[in-house]
Amino acid sequence: MPIATVNPATGETLKTYDALGAEEIEQRLERAADAFAEHRTTSLEHRSRLLSRAADLLEEDAEDAARTVTLEMGKPLTAARAETAKCVKAMRWYAAHAAEELADEHPRPEDVADSGAARAVVRYRPLGPVLAVMPWNFPLWQVIRFAAPALMAGNVGLLKHASNVPQTALYLEDLFRRAGYRAGCFQTLLIGSDAVAGILRDPRIAAATVTGSEEAGRSVASIAGDVVKKTVLELGGSDPYLVLPSADLDRAARTAVTARVQNNGQSCIAAKRFLVHADVHEDFTRRFVRAMTSLAVGDPMDERTEVGPLAVERGRQTLEELVEEARRQGAELLCGGGRPENHTRGWFFEPTVLSGVTPAMRIHREETFGPVAALYRVSGLDEALSLANATSFGLSSNVWTRDEEEMDRCARDLEAGGVYFNGMTASHPGLPFGGVKHSGYGRELSGHGMREFCNTTTLWYGP
Numbered sequence: 001m002p003i004a005t006v007n008p009a010t011g012e013t014l015k016t017y018d019a020l021g022a023e024e025i026e027q028r029l030e031r032a033a034d035a036f037a038e039h040r041t042t043s044l045e046h047r048s049r050l051l052s053r054a055a056d057l058l059e060e061d062a063e064d065a066a067r068t069v070t071l072e073m074g075k076p077l078t079a080a081r082a083e084t085a086k087c088v089k090a091m092r093w094y095a096a097h098a099a100e101e102l103a104d105e106h107p108r109p110e111d112v113a114d115s116g117a118a119r120a121v122v123r124y125r126p127l128g129p130v131l132a133v134m135p136w137n138f139p140l141w142q143v144i145r146f147a148a149p150a151l152m153a154g155n156v157g158l159l160k161h162a163s164n165v166p167q168t169a170l171y172l173e174d175l176f177r178r179a180g181y182r183a184g185c186f187q188t189l190l191i192g193s194d195a196v197a198g199i200l201r202d203p204r205i206a207a208a209t210v211t212g213s214e215e216a217g218r219s220v221a222s223i224a225g226d227v228v229k230k231t232v233l234e235l236g237g238s239d240p241y242l243v244l245p246s247a248d249l250d251r252a253a254r255t256a257v258t259a260r261v262q263n264n265g266q267s268c269i270a271a272k273r274f275l276v277h278a279d280v281h282e283d284f285t286r287r288f289v290r291a292m293t294s295l296a297v298g299d300p301m302d303e304r305t306e307v308g309p310l311a312v313e314r315g316r317q318t319l320e321e322l323v324e325e326a327r328r329q330g331a332e333l334l335c336g337g338g339r340p341e342n343h344t345r346g347w348f349f350e351p352t353v354l355s356g357v358t359p360a361m362r363i364h365r366e367e368t369f370g371p372v373a374a375l376y377r378v379s380g381l382d383e384a385l386s387l388a389n390a391t392s393f394g395l396s397s398n399v400w401t402r403d404e405e406e407m408d409r410c411a412r413d414l415e416a417g418g419v420y421f422n423g424m425t426a427s428h429p430g431l432p433f434g435g436v437k438h439s440g441y442g443r444e445l446s447g448h449g450m451r452e453f454c455n456t457t458t459l460w461y462g463p
Contacts, residue, residue, distance in 0.1 A: 003190050008074035008309040009299055009346040014107045017166050019191050020258070028187050032129040032156050033204045035184030040126045040154040044102065047152050048095040049152045054179035055091035058084065065140065065171060067301070072165045073136045073311040074347075076300045087144040093429035094450070098152035101447030102454070120461045124454040126154030127230065128206030130360050131199060133220060135212040136162035137266045137369075142211050147186060149323060149450035151176075156185045162195055162212075164312060177445055197223050205232065207453055213388065214438050225256075225330070232442030232452050234366040234434055235270065237395030241271035242410070244381065245279045245357060247400035248422070253287035256373075259424035261295060261351055264308050265371035266315070268439075269396045269425045270372035272368050273357070274375045275384045285334070285355065292351040292373070293335045296345065309346040310370050316347045319370040322363045324373075325354060331356045331363075334375070354399055359390050367393065381406055389415045395435035396425040417443075 004016040022230050039047075058065065066080035068404070076085075105122040112120045129145040130150050135140045139161065147157050161169035169188045176186040189199070194217075200223050202210055207230040210220045224231045232294040241259060243252050259271035276284050302306030310316045316339075323337055336352030357364055357374040364374060378384040388397060396418035399410045412421055418425055427433045432448040434440060443449050 001285050003166050003192070005072050005167055006164060007071060007117075007346075008311050009301075011313070011346055014071070015167065017190050019195070020189060025189065025191065028130075028158065028184075028189060029199070029202055029204050031184035032187060033184075034124070035182050036128050036156045037155075038182060039151075039156055039185055040128075041198045042154070044099045044152070047154070048098065050180050051091050051148060051152060052188065053096065054175055054181075054417040055088045057175055057178055058091070059088045061171075062088075065168075068167050068171060069139055069165075070300045072168055073139060074300050074309040075266075076305045076308050077177050078303065079263060083138055083141050087140050090141075090144055090429040090445075091148045094148040094152045095272065097430075097436070097447075098149070098450065101450050102153060115460065116462070117460050119461045123457045123459055124153065124451055125457050127453050127455055128225070129156050129204055130453055131158050131160065131196075131208040133196060133207050133208065133210045133212060134162065134218060136165045137263055137268075139165040139174070141427075145429070145433075145449070146209050146211075147172075147176075148429075149445075150453055151181070151185065153450050153454055155206075155453050156404040157187070158199070158276055159186070159188045160191055160199075161188065164194065196220065200224060202227070209442075209444075209453075210234070210440075211461050214271055217419050217440055219381075224297045228452065232434070232444065232449075233440030234442075234444060235268075235395055235438060235440040236396075237268040237435065237439050238272050238365075238391045239269060239276045239396050239398065239416070240384075240414075241398040242388060242400065243274065243276040243280060243284050244383050244384070244399070244401040244403065244406055245277050246402040246406075247280065248402075249280055249284055251282055251422070252400040253291060256284075256288055257291045259296070260373045261292075261307050261371045264310060265351075266311060266369050268367075269427070271398050271424065272372075272374060273364065273388070274373055275387055275392075276375065277329040277376050277384070278377050278379055280426065285353075285375060288373070288375075289334045289353050292353055292371075293349045295371075297340050297348060307341075307351055307371055309348045311347070313347050315369055316349050319349055319372060321366065322366065322368055323354065324370060326354055326357060326363045329358070329359075330363050330417045331361065331374075336372070360388070360438060365391065381409060385410070385413050387415075390440040393435070394437035395439040396420065398424055
């Protein structure tokens with residue numbers, strides 16, 4: 001795949017880059033190893049100052065950074081600004097809270113005494129250079145949510161970003177350089193996917209993190225397993241959105257639209273399967289379809305646009321295949337379903353709602369990466385939970401109910417890394433984020449995410 005900025009609103013190739021050669025990759029690996037040897041010994045206060053400075057610079061650059069994101073992957077400019085602000089918030093969160101999250105732990109006195117020690121301490125120490133294989137859908141946020149905790153923990157990062165967002169990737173390297181980080185603490189590798197295996201096998205790489213497709217996660221995990229290296233995987237999702245009889249239908253329907261079309265529908269944690277109780281199905285569907293139909297589709301640089309183009313042409317082709325197959329198998333098209341007539345250039349797709357979706361359809365089993373909602377009628381909570389869990393994915397979930405017993409049941413039985421009641425799934429720096437089943441393993445964000453790339457070390461002191 002070429003490394004290039006291709007405007008998804010027009011299909012025009014704007015800028016291309018040569019992939020790094022073997023000698024250049026070697027130089028960057030050596031630089032990372034040298035940087036880690038020093039960065040790991042710096043104080044948390046020093047790291048906090050650096051990260052705070054990076055946050056300040058990103059805030060100053062916010063408009064230009066957001067426009068680069070929109071240009072490269074097509075999200076509405078308003079959404080790109082929000083992504084930039086979220087990155088600033090996360091960086092400041094880690095700068096403020098890392099010392100607390102990485103503080104030494106002291107085992108119970110009786111356990112220390114029973115071990116024969118005079119004292120014992122659990123300390124979190126950095127692992128080393130971490131390779132990050134990141135996607136294009138949130139090209140700033142996905143990187144920052146790895147880089148901020150990793151750098152605060154004393155690790156260094158090497159970024160293999162998606163090949164269609166090279167300008168964003170290079171900007172991030174420059175951001176950390178300008179913030180005062182030593183050369184090698186954070187580097188962008190402009191490489192193709194075929195170069196990842198060799199870098200991951202290099203003994204200077206301590207661990208890897210992947211956000212992306214199930215295929216990418218399997219590949220990296222397989223290589224890392226062969227060389228026994230730690231990995232964190234955040235892969236695809238087909239998140240259920242349960243609407244039960246006691247729900248506030250107006251809020252549930254309005255939030256459902258945002259939950260489905262955020263980032264032009266290209267989000268792992270977007271709600272994709274809407275499981276609605278028969279008692280409120282008709283009312284919810286009417287509200288939901290009306291709101292989906294009224295969305296403004298257009299130029300992502302236009303402040304009025306709510307849904308822009310898909311980021312890559314192949315993504316639209318896949319979406320068209322899934323929708324058409326579902327229709328052939330009996331699903332009813334309630335709105336959308338194809339390319340907008342007034343957008344002949346670029347990779348646009350109409351906000352779409354399909355009803356009568358069944359588990360036999362590919363659109364139930366596979367991740368729909370675009371503004372297409374699959375609607376189901378369920379007879380009760382048992383059926384809703386069964387359908388919600390009838391997927392290989394388990395990233396997050398959304399439940400709308402005022403019934404405490406239903407909340408308890410969903411908290412117990414939904415097979416997902418998160419259950420969000422009466423709201424939509426969203427990541428926050430202070431809350432752990434990740435999935436189960438084929439959605440991956442390990443956690444990002446919060447102290448849990450920071451400690452994923454730490455050596456949890458027992459310090460035992462004899463009498």
